[in-house]
Amino acid sequence: MSTQVTEQTETETEEQTEEQSPGERRREKKEQLQREREQEKSDLLDEAEETVELKIFRYDPEVPEKEEPRFDSFEVPFFEGMTVLDALIYARDTYDSSLTFRHSCRQAVCGSDALFINGKQRLGCKTQMVDLEWPIRIEPLPHQEVVKDLVVDMEHFYEQMHAVEPYFDPDELPDGEREEQRQTPENREKVKLSTRCIWCGACMSSCNVAAGDNQYLGPAAINKAYRFAMDEREGTDRKEDRLRIIEQEHGVWRCQTQFSCTEVCPKDIPLTEHIQELKREAVKSNLKFW
Amino acid sequence: MHEHDVIVVGAGGAGLRAAIEAHEEGADVALVTKLHPVRSHTGAAEGGINAALHPEDSWDLHAYDTMKGSDYLGDAPAIDAFAQEAPDEVIQLEHWGMPFSREEDGTVSQRPFGGLSHPRTTYAGAETGHHLLHTMYEQVVKRGIEVYDEWYVSQLAVTEEDDPDERTCYGAVAYEIATGEIHGFYARDGVILATGGLGEVFDHTTNAIACTGDGQAMAYRAGAPMEDMEFVQFHPTTLPSTGVLISEGVRGEGGILYNDEEERFMFEHGYANNEGELASRDVVSRAELTQINEGKGIEDEYVHLDMRHLGEERILDRLENILHLAEDFEGVDGLDEPMPVKPGQHYQMGGIEVDEYGQTCIDGLYAVGECACYSLHGSNRLGGNALPELMVFGSRAGRHVAGAVGEEPEIPTGPGAKSENGSIDAPVNLGGVADPDPVATDGGELATPQDVLEATVEAERERVETLLERDGINHADVREKVQKTMTENVNVFREESNLKQALKDIREARELYQEVAVRDPSRTYNTDILHTIETRNVIDCAEAITVGALAREEFRGAHWRMKHQERKDDEWLKHTMYAWNDGKTDLYYKPVILEGEEQTYEPKERSY
Ligand SMILES: Cc1cc2nc3c(=O)[nH]c(=O)nc-3n(C[C@H](O)[C@H](O)[C@H](O)COP(=O)(O)OP(=O)(O)OC[C@H]3O[C@@H](n4cnc5c(N)ncnc54)[C@H](O)[C@@H]3O)c2cc1C
Ligand code: SF4
Ligand code: FES
Numbered sequence: 042m043s044t045q046v047t048e049q050t051e052t053e054t055e056e057q058t059e060e061q062s063p064g065e066r067r068r069e070k071k072e073q074l075q076r077e078r079e080q081e082k083s084d085l086l087d088e089a090e091e092t093v094e095l096k097i098f099r100y101d102p103e104v105p106e107k108e109e110p111r112f113d114s115f116e117v118p119f120f121e122g123m124t125v126l127d128a129l130i131y132a133r134d135t136y137d138s139s140l141t142f143r144h145s146c147r148q149a150v151c152g153s154d155a156l157f158i159n160g161k162q163r164l165g166c167k168t169q170m171v172d173l174e175w176p177i178r179i180e181p182l183p184h185q186e187v188v189k190d191l192v193v194d195m196e197h198f199y200e201q202m203h204a205v206e207p208y209f210d211p212d213e214l215p216d217g218e219r220e221e222q223r224q225t226p227e228n229r230e231k232v233k234l235s236t237r238c239i240w241c242g243a244c245m246s247s248c249n250v251a252a253g254d255n256q257y258l259g260p261a262a263i264n265k266a267y268r269f270a271m272d273e274r275e276g277t278d279r280k281e282d283r284l285r286i287i288e289q290e291h292g293v294w295r296c297q298t299q300f301s302c303t304e305v306c307p308k309d310i311p312l313t314e315h316i317q318e319l320k321r322e323a324v325k326s327n328l329k330f331w
Numbered sequence: 332m333h334e335h336d337v338i339v340v341g342a343g344g345a346g347l348r349a350a351i352e353a354h355e356e357g358a359d360v361a362l363v364t365k366l367h368p369v370r371s372h373t374g375a376a377e378g379g380i381n382a383a384l385h386p387e388d389s390w391d392l393h394a395y396d397t398m399k400g401s402d403y404l405g406d407a408p409a410i411d412a413f414a415q416e417a418p419d420e421v422i423q424l425e426h427w428g429m430p431f432s433r434e435e436d437g438t439v440s441q442r443p444f445g446g447l448s449h450p451r452t453t454y455a456g457a458e459t460g461h462h463l464l465h466t467m468y469e470q471v472v473k474r475g476i477e478v479y480d481e482w483y484v485s486q487l488a489v490t491e492e493d494d495p496d497e498r499t500c501y502g503a504v505a506y507e508i509a510t511g512e513i514h515g516f517y518a519r520d521g522v523i524l525a526t527g528g529l530g531e532v533f534d535h536t537t538n539a540i541a542c543t544g545d546g547q548a549m550a551y552r553a554g555a556p557m558e559d560m561e562f563v564q565f566h567p568t569t570l571p572s573t574g575v576l577i578s579e580g581v582r583g584e585g586g587i588l589y590n591d592e593e594e595r596f597m598f599e600h601g602y603a604n605n606e607g608e609l610a611s612r613d614v615v616s617r618a619e620l621t622q623i624n625e626g627k628g629i630e631d632e633y634v635h636l637d638m639r640h641l642g643e644e645r646i647l648d649r650l651e652n653i654l655h656l657a658e659d660f661e662g663v664d665g666l667d668e669p670m671p672v673k674p675g676q677h678y679q680m681g682g683i684e685v686d687e688y689g690q691t692c693i694d695g696l697y698a699v700g701e702c703a704c705y706s707l708h709g710s711n712r713l714g715g716n717a718l719p720e721l722m723v724f725g726s727r728a729g730r731h732v733a734g735a736v737g738e739e740p741e742i743p744t745g746p747g748a749k750s751e752n753g754s755i756d757a758p759v760n761l762g763g764v765a766d767p768d769p770v771a772t773d774g775g776e777l778a779t780p781q782d783v784l785e786a787t788v789e790a791e792r793e794r795v796e797t798l799l800e801r802d803g804i805n806h807a808d809v810r811e812k813v814q815k816t817m818t819e820n821v822n823v824f825r826e827e828s829n830l831k832q833a834l835k836d837i838r839e840a841r842e843l844y845q846e847v848a849v850r851d852p853s854r855t856y857n858t859d860i861l862h863t864i865e866t867r868n869v870i871d872c873a874e875a876i877t878v879g880a881l882a883r884e885e886f887r888g889a890h891w892r893m894k895h896q897e898r899k900d901d902e903w904l905k906h907t908m909y910a911w912n913d914g915k916t917d918l919y920y921k922p923v924i925l926e927g928e929e930q931t932y933e934p935k936e937r938s939y
Contacts, residue, residue: 070839071804071846078808103853122572122661130540134807138859139851145539148575148660150461151370166573167659188509189856195367208469209428219384219418221425223437229430236430236462240369272428 082135089118094176095128097140101189110187112178113137119170125158125177126165129191142191149307152239155246156191157183162243162305182246198242201259205266205286212276228273235268235315237308244302244312256291260302260312263287267315270322281326288323296320332784335361335477337732338503338518339525340484340546343371344460344721345700346525347467348420349689350476352729358520360476363505365483365541365861368468372527372539373721376460377578377652378444379452380424380722381715382417385441388449390414391929397716398925400446401709402888403904403934404559407927408741409687409705413716413723420722421453429466431455445579445611446713457578457652463718481508483861484545485794487522487553488515488780488787489693495554495912496745500696501780504791508861511854513795515788517780521695521732524550525725528679528701529872530574531865533822534814536676537569537576546702548868550683551875552768555691556745556910558704559681560872561879562889564712565823567615569675571633575660577672579714581653582608584645586638588619589669590627596634613711613889616674616823623673635669674823678717680708680889681879684744684908688736689728692745697728705742706906706923710888742924746910746917753907753918755881758831759838761874763914765845798863803848806863812840813866813873821877826893830881837874844870871911879907882918888937900934 086092095115101107115132126144133140143153147166154165157180159173170177185193215222244260245251251259258266269275270283287293293316302312339350342364353360362368383393394414398405421439425431431439432454444452455462471478482505489500502518526546530538551557568577582588588608590596597603602618603610610618619634628634638646638653643666646654650665657665682704689697689705700721707720730736816836820829844867851859885899886892905920925932 066842068846070843074808074812074843075804101853101855103855120572122570122663124573124660127572134805134811138805138807138849138862139853139857141851141856141858145366145370145541146372146375147540147573148375148656150374150458151366151372151539153366153370169659169662171662189853192856199367203472206473208473209466210473211426211428214426219422221422221431221439224433225437226433226435229433232430233456236465237458239374239461240367269428272430274428 085118086116089120091119092116093119093128093170095132096176096178097129097132097191098180099190100187123170124166125156125163125168125170125173125179126154128170128177129165129179141189150239152241155182155241155243155307157181157246162247164241164243164307167307182242184246184252185242195242197255198240198245198259198261201245201262202240202265204258205262206283207265207269209269209272209275210279211274212278222274224272224274232268232271234310235264235271237310238264239308241307243305243307247301247305249299249301250295250297254291254295257295258287258292260316263293263319264310264312264315267319270319284319284323284326287319293320293323332515332517332781333361334517334519335359336518336520337361337523338363338516339523340364340503341371341525341527341700342368342468342478342480343525343527343700344373344463344467344718345725346523347464347471348722348725349523349525349699349729351467351470351474352726353733354474354476356730356733356735358733361479361516362471362476363479363482363484363503363516365481365508367480368471368478369465371464372542373464373718374461375537375539376463376718377457377576379442379454379459379715380421380463380718381444381447381452381713382421382719383414383449383451384418384421384439384453385449385451388451390418392448393417393451394927395930395932396447397707397713398709398932399935399937400711400713402711402898402937403900403925403932404706404709404887404906404923406706406742406924407932408924409707411928412687412727413707413720416723416726417719420719420726424463424466424722427466427470429455429462444713444715447715452715460718479505482506483508483864484549485864486787486791487549487696488784489553489696490783494746495910496692496747498554499694500553502784504787506791506795506861508856511857513788513792515784517784518695520734521697523689523697523699523728523732524683524702525698525700526702529869530676531810532813532817532869532873532876533676534811534818535569535673536574537566538676543865543868544702544872545865545868546698547683548871550691550696550698551871551911553693553696554910554912555693555696555698556684556908557681557875558684558706558906558908559710559879560875560909561883561907562680562710563676563876564612564678564680564889565616565674566677567612567619567674568636568672570657570661571671571673573660574675575656576677577636577653577656577670581636581638581650584638584649585641586636587640588615589635589637590622591629592627596622596627613823613891617891619674620823629671633671633673636672637669638665639667639669678712680704680710680712686740686742686744687727688731688740689724690731690740690744697732699724699728710890743921748921749908749919750905750922751920753882753920755878755918757834757878757881759835761834761878762911762916764841768914795860798847798849798860799852801848803846804843805850806844806847806866809840809843809847810866810869812843813837813869817873817876821880823891824893825880825891827881830877833877834874834881837870837877841870875909878909878918882907904934
C-alpha cells in the first residue's frame with residue numbers, strides 16, 4: 042500500500058515537471074535554494090558554539106533610510122581563526138548584500154580594509170576576533186570622507202602620496218649591458234621597513250596633525266619620501282630635491298611626534314622615527330647649502 | 332565616451348608593465364582597473380622572479396627547465412621568448428628602483444627554487460610581488476599614465492562576424508564604482524586584458540577575493556577561446572580558514588607534515604620516499620588529501636605542518652614572516668604548536684588563448700598575465716616563473732599594440748588553429764541558458780567602431796537595470812554552490828563521475844543565476860552589482876575547467892585522473908581549447924609546438 046502511494050506521487054511529480062516551463066522549473070529551484078539557505082543559516086547559528094555581535098556603521102547618501110548615519114547589528118557565528126573581515130563577509134553574504142566595504146587579498150598586502158575597529162585603526166583581515174572585546178564595533182576610518190558604509194574616499198591620501206614624487210629617479214644608470222646598480226646590503230636594510238607600506242591609510246587617519254591640517258603630507262607620504270631619500274642608488278642631487286619637498290610648510294616639521302601613526306601601522310613601519318630622521322637630514326643639508 | 336589609443340584592463344604586474352611599454356612607444360594609454368593598482372594580487376607574491384642573469388647560467392637552460400616543468404605542454408616560441416627576455420626585465424626592474432635582496436658586493440641575490448637547474452630566482456625579501464607591484468606603479472605615476480581606478484570593466488565591444496578570427500575589438504564598457512555610471516571606452520589601437528587569476532572559482536584559494544576570472548570570461552564570450560583550463564595548480568600548504576599561503580620555505584628549512592596519528596605520512600605511507608615533504612606541489616597536495624579522505628586528517632579537514640624542532644632561533648632568523656602569517660590569519664603560534672595546513676587553489680595555468688605577443692584571435696584584443704595562456708607554463712608552472720611572465724609578456728604586448736613589432740607570431744590562434752574536434756559525454760547541456768544572453772551581446776555588424784561601442788554600452792546599461800529592478804536571489808548563494816562543487820569534485824583528484832557531478836551543479840548554478848538580483852538599490856559604491864556580475868564570470872570559468880578536466884584522459888602535470896594514471900604523449904600532446912559562439916560551446920584541440928629556436932624539446936619523463 043505504502044509503496045503504491047509513493048509510486049503515485051513520483052509519477053505525479055514527473056508529469057508535473059514535464060508540464061512545467063523552464064522558467065517555472067527555475068523558479069522552483071530558486072525557491073528551494075532560498076529555503077536551503079535559510080535552513081543552513083539558522084543551522085549554522087545553532088551549531089556555533091558562540092556567536093558574536095557586530096555593530097556596523099551604515100550610511101548611504103542616496104538611500105533615504107541610510108542618509109542619516111546609523112549602526113546596524115548583525116549576529117554571526119564565531120569559528121576559530123575568524124578575522125573581522127571574515128565576519129563582515131559573513132554578515133554581507135548572509136544577511137544584507139548591500140553592506141559595503143573594500144577588501145581583496147585577505148592577507149594584509151593589498152591595504153584595502155583599514156577600518157576603525159573598536160576605536161582603533163586596524164586591517165579587518167589581520168585582526169583576529171578573539172583579540173577584541175565583544176560586541177565589536179566597526180566604523181569607517183575617521184578623518185576621511187565617508188562614501189558609503191565602511192568605504193571612505195581615498196583620493197586625498199593618494200594625492201599626498203603622489204605629492205612626494207614617489208618614484209625612483211636616479212642621477213645616472215650603469216652603462217654596461219644588463220648591469221644592475223650596486224646597493225650594499227646595509228643600505229637595502231636601511232630602506233627595508235619603509236618599503237613595506239601598503240597604502241592602507243591607517244596612519245593618516247590616526248594622525249591629529251593631519252586631521253587639523255588638510256595639506257599636511259602625512260606619515261605615509263613622508264615615509265615614501267624617506268624610502269627614496271635614503272636609497273643610495275639615487276644619488277645626491279635627487280636627494281636634495283627630495284629633502285626640499287618634505288621640508289616644505291606642510292611637511293616634516295608639522296609632525297608633533299605623537300607616535301599614533303607608528304602605533305597603528307599594520308606593517309610595523311617606524312614612521313615617527315623615519316620622520317625624525319628626515320628632520321635631521323633636512324637640518325644637515327641646510328647647514329651645508331645655505 | 333572615453334577615447335585612448337590603448338586601454339589596459341587591470342593594473343597588476345602584467346597590466347602596469349604593458350601600459351608602461353605602450354606609453355614608451357608613444358601610445359596614449361589608460362589603465363582601467365576595478366582595484367586601485369597597488370591593491371592588485373601581484374602584491375601577494377612572496378618567493379621570487381626567475382631570470383638567467385648569472386654568466387654561468389643561460390636562457391636556454393631556463394627555457395629547458397620551463398618546458399620540462401610544463402610536462403611538455405608548453406609552446407616553444409613562448410618559452411624561448413620568455414627565457415630570453417626575463418633577464419632584461421629583471422634588470423629593468425632594478426633600474427626602476429625595486430629593492431631586491433643583495434649580495435655583499437652589491438649585486439642582486441639569486442637563490443635556488445624547485446625545478447630549476449641553476450639558482451636563478453631573484454627576490455626582494457619575502458615580499459617580492461609587493462615590491463614589483465609598487466615599483467611599477469611608481470613608474471606609471473612618473474609617466475603620468477592615466478589610471479581609472481575602481482572602474483569595473485564588464486564587457487568588451489567586439490564585432491559579431493560568425494568567425495571569431497574576423498572579429499575586431501573596439502574597446503570596452505566600464506562601470507564607475509563610486510557613481511554607478513556606465514561608460515564606453517573606445518580603444519583606437521587595442522584593448523589589453525590583464526585581469527589576473529580566477530581563484531574565486533574554488534572555495535579555498537591563495538588568491539584574492541577579486542580574482543574572479545573576469546578577463547577570461549569576457550574574452551571567451553566575445554569569441555577568443557580558453558586554452559588548457561583543466562590545469563590548475565594547488566598549493567599543499569595553505570591555512571585552512573583563509574587560504575593564506577605558507578611558503579615552501581618552511582618545508583625547505585625542514586618543516587614536517589603529520590597526520591592525525593602523528594605519522595610523518597609523506598614517508599610512512601610512501602608518497603615520496605626520497606623527497607618526502609619536499610616533493611613537488613601536486614604530489615604533496617594529493618598525499619594530504621588522501622590522508623584526509625582516509626579519516627586521518629585533523630578535524631577531517633587538514634594536516635599539521637610542524638617547524639617547532641627547528642628551534643626558535645632558526646625560525647626567527649629565516650621564517651619570521653611565517654610566524655606572523657600563522658598568528659594573524661589562523662591564530663596559531665608556530666613556535667608553540669604545529670600549524671594547520673591543507674591544499675588550496677593557487678594558480679591557473681590555462682587562460683585566454685594568445686600568441687607570443689599576447690594577441691588573441693580577435694583583432695585588437697590582447698591578454699597578458701595570469702588571465703592569458705601563451706602556453707608558457709603548460710600543465711604545470713614552476714615557482715618564480717609567473718612574475719617574470721608578467722614583465723616579459725606585458726612588455727611584448729605593449730610594444731605590439733603600439734605598432735612597434737614587425738615579426739609575425741609563430742603561435743596560431745583562433746578556430747583556424749584547430750587540428751581535431753573534441754567531445755565529452757556531458758550529462759547536461761553546456762554553454763548559455765538564456766537566449767539572447769545579455770552578456771553575450773556584442774556590437775553586431777554595425778557600421779563604425781562607435782556604433783559597436785554604443786550598442787555594447789546600451790546592453791550593459793540594460794543588464795545593470797535588470798539586476799537592480801527585479802527581485803531574486805543573492806548571487807553569493809550561487810557562487811557558493813559553484814565553489815563547493817569545484818572543491819569537492821574538480822580538485823587535485825579527478826574522477827569521471829565527480830567531474831560529471833560538477834557539470835550538473837554548474838548547470839544548476841547557471842540556471843539559478845537567471846534569477847539573481849541586486850538588493851542594494853543605490854548607485855553609490857554598489858559592490859552588490861559588481862559581485863553579482865563577477866559571479867557570472869566565475870560560472871563560465873568553472874565550466875571550462877571542468878570540461879577540460881573531463882576531456883583529458885591522462886595524467887599530466889597538475890592534472891590527475893583516477894583511471895588514467897600515465898602521461899599519454901601519443902594522444903595528448905595537444906592543447907585543450909574551449910570556445911563560445913553565441914551561447915554554443917565548442918571543444919577542440921590544437922597541437923603543441925616543441926620546435927624551439929635553439930633546440931627541439933623531446934618529451935622526457937618529468938622526474939626530479
Ligand atoms: C600567494 C601567492 C604567491 C605567489 N608567489 C609567486 C612567486 O613567488 N613568484 C611568482 O613568479 N609568482 C607567484 N605567484 C603568482 C603571481 O603572483 C600571479 O600569477 C601574478 O601576480 C598575477 O598578476 P596579474 O597582473 O596577471 O594579475 P593581478 O595582479 O591579480 O592583477 C589583476 C588586475 O586586474 C584588475 N581587474 C580584474 N578584473 C577586472 C575588471 N573586470 N575590470 C577592471 N579591472 C579588473 C584588478 O583590479 C587588478 O588590478 C603567487 C601567487 C599568489 C596568489
Ligand atoms: S605607513 Fe603603515 S599605516 Fe600608513 S599607509 Fe603605509 S602601511 Fe598603512
Ligand atoms: S584585505 Fe587586503 S589588506 Fe586586508
